[in-house]
Amino acid sequence: MRVLFLGDVVGAYGCELLEKRLRTLKKQYAADVVVVNGENSAEGNGMLPSSVRQIYDSGADVITGGNHSLRRREIYKVLDEEETLLRPVNFHANAPGKGVCVLDFLRYCFAVVNLQGLAYMVDHHRDPFAAIDEVLAGLDTPNILVDFHAEATAEKLSMGFYLDGRVSAVIGTHTHVQTADERILSGGTAYLTDAGMCGSFDSVLGVKKELAVEKMRTQLPTRFENARGQGILWGCVIDIDEKTGRARSIERVADRVE
């Protein structure tokens, strides 16, 4: 089976890029299933029912999240009800929503787990290593993709090696910049430190560059607006042997839209 994974969708423009390009990409990469991180898909941050709807309508099968998943209360009901809309599984037990889903493709099943890192993140969630151990103990399929939403490269690589041979893929998100270190680890797990984002390329993580520079330079409160212009859809395609759950290949995706 082939999975197309796309990184953090940023704002209305990111959603438009998906509308425009996702079906083509799915075909081009012969993907059976599409997983998209949507934690920043609402304008102004977080997720809204409308941004999530737009991502599903563009062809996503599963939507993952991250540290911004719970920013907007309007999404809580959808997080509770929609089986394939995930937030990090190591959030507190009281958090709305869930962090794991299993898709049944008849011939095989495919599980997606959303997990969040701790290093340099503001909030203090449950240890992701203990959390993923518990999740894996409860899963019946060998075909498992983990979206590890984290900042530090050391934490992401550590999770990759920790899960090597136990899941099909560990794909990082959150930094909005794609890394160039895709590989199949020795145990058969596909790994990429960060998938990157879907949004304006000529921007700072999707935000208008002038605003981001000014904020960074002065440390003064700044109202962010998302940029448009050249677009990028960053992600990867993983080819999984669905009988064993081992990855055969991982290829980076960087789809530029002028």
Place this chain on the structure above:
Amino acid sequence: MRVLFLGDVVGAYGCELLEKRLRTLKKQYAADVVVVNGENSAEGNGMLPSSVRQIYDSGADVITGGNHSLRRREIYKVLDEEETLLRPVNFHANAPGKGVCVLDFLRYCFAVVNLQGLAYMVDHHRDPFAAIDEVLAGLDTPNILVDFHAEATAEKLSMGFYLDGRVSAVIGTHTHVQTADERILSGGTAYLTDAGMCGSFDSVLGVKKELAVEKMRTQLPTRFENARGQGILWGCVIDIDEKTGRARSIERVADRVE
């Protein structure tokens, strides 16, 4: 002029990789000058006179540093005396060493600036935006490479856009994982969020993966050892029009050593 830049050299094994491969890479990419970040070149962290010597002997013209530059007191005298050994320019005025050097190639000059970011870094150094403004005001050549040693992608992209059109290249270091976002910004500045490292590929930032995973998973004190095995030399080559200082191209380098 063509500049070969290599990211954080990790330990004795990283130095050996340079010894083995740097001259070949320089030839292969027709580089006129070689800049290497050596902040982790000593075993156990930081830089030592011996590790710095080994990097120079392998063909480096300039060695930059970062948050680990001052870990070892043995290097302080060399930092003070060696013109082309840099530490971040925005360290405190009392710090040993310097953060800028200018190489005179007769037909043109080439300046290297080492700068450190603030986001998620433990120490609180001088604002890098104010610091680089001062440095640039004192430089006579348009051919300038900035090694921006920083963690957060937003801070690195912001620095890239801030310096666009004012320097030839802004190359990030510190995360030890190469990013795939190389580009020439609209003002003519070459940009890459992180060059990556030179060290063991099958490792966590150069450290033995078992040790790094255990530390990350348990948060218990762990003595790190560097890994060997498959090596990677990660960096980039920038082609600069030395009359204007504008970059013509930037190409990522990922030299695998089995």
Place this chain on the structure above:
Amino acid sequence: MRVLFLGDVVGAYGCELLEKRLRTLKKQYAADVVVVNGENSAEGNGMLPSSVRQIYDSGADVITGGNHSLRRREIYKVLDEEETLLRPVNFHANAPGKGVCVLDFLRYCFAVVNLQGLAYMVDHHRDPFAAIDEVLAGLDTPNILVDFHAEATAEKLSMGFYLDGRVSAVIGTHTHVQTADERILSGGTAYLTDAGMCGSFDSVLGVKKELAVEKMRTQLPTRFENARGQGILWGCVIDIDEKTGRARSIERVADRVE
């Protein structure tokens, strides 16, 4: 001269406590001048023209701030125009407002400096040690109080010792809990690590305890409301020899309102 200093005023209830008690305290402690930290005086965080007005009307001569000073844009104009409304002096040069004021009491002058720390604070402002050196070089009076708004006890004590003999008092704010380490340092500077706050005593830093506990326990987004009930006005009184600027005494104030 005698200075009454009160720590971070929290919300409408904190302002009410000042209205009710400040004139009495001023008389009780025979204070010549009153300095109040108002960074949290608006409901929901930051400062508003109305909360600042209420603090002045209650008898404050100078209002200082901190990391929340610029949360509300409505206060920017007042920060620019009102001579005795301060924000940390080591904010970026582009920030609205100023960080120093000098009151002329004919027989002597009295300066207040607002300064912010770096350790554990989210934003990266200018080095407070360099900033205060510059400020002091420009002040003509020996009677100087520094409100050092900072988190880490080590940074606050370091600033106290650094300024010992150069200012009359270094009083910490920001943690909202009064410390019990008031003293006159060997050079004659009065010091207190944290003055504490003015707000509801049976609360978490002024916030309703149930909400704060839930947020801390679950790390989930929580809308904070300020508590009422028992009140506390925490601060200190410093007696300064206005001919030398040396402090004669520092006494903690903890005024409970049932």
Place this chain on the structure above:
Amino acid sequence: MRVLFLGDVVGAYGCELLEKRLRTLKKQYAADVVVVNGENSAEGNGMLPSSVRQIYDSGADVITGGNHSLRRREIYKVLDEEETLLRPVNFHANAPGKGVCVLDFLRYCFAVVNLQGLAYMVDHHRDPFAAIDEVLAGLDTPNILVDFHAEATAEKLSMGFYLDGRVSAVIGTHTHVQTADERILSGGTAYLTDAGMCGSFDSVLGVKKELAVEKMRTQLPTRFENARGQGILWGCVIDIDEKTGRARSIERVADRVE
């Protein structure tokens, strides 16, 4: 029953202060049991068998720790073997030692729990709220003191309120500066945000002030040495009704040694 609690003992000088004063203090406050935080009792940081021995020999019944508990490998065996030497209970299950002990006084039992906070702490340990719930479920006595080793006042107050009515006392440690907010919470739990330290008073958290100031001011690597001179033993005495576990009173202790 009456408990004397003393905060973080700093280095050889802190241990000497205990030798000199602890028995007198125990008598003076008519304490039945003495609990001392010893996480910094070794010169140069952490705990050593010798520093722990010195604290026991001075009269401590229980020694607690914190983020520095595991700095020195020499203490691991003692942590495993000594029933009354604690490290934070929410460290990883693989950590040496334990975080709870119960003393049997025949007429009643008394439990001490060592717990660590997360906010602003470098390491990511288990959620202290979940951890303490589990610990309390396993304790048979109502007489329970929690040493909550944490930085942020909000986290410490939240823990106090969370445990109000469930334990006899929540006493904070780690900042090395005593706070002035001792109180009996409405459910009968004694609370103090920070007990303070045992070490040199004219110092930065026990460290020579010149060294600490220089480090803070320049952010350059600095080798710390502990200060001597005037000493302080900071802590508190809690009077507990051992039939109910409710605290009758809490009084701050600040014993100055010239």
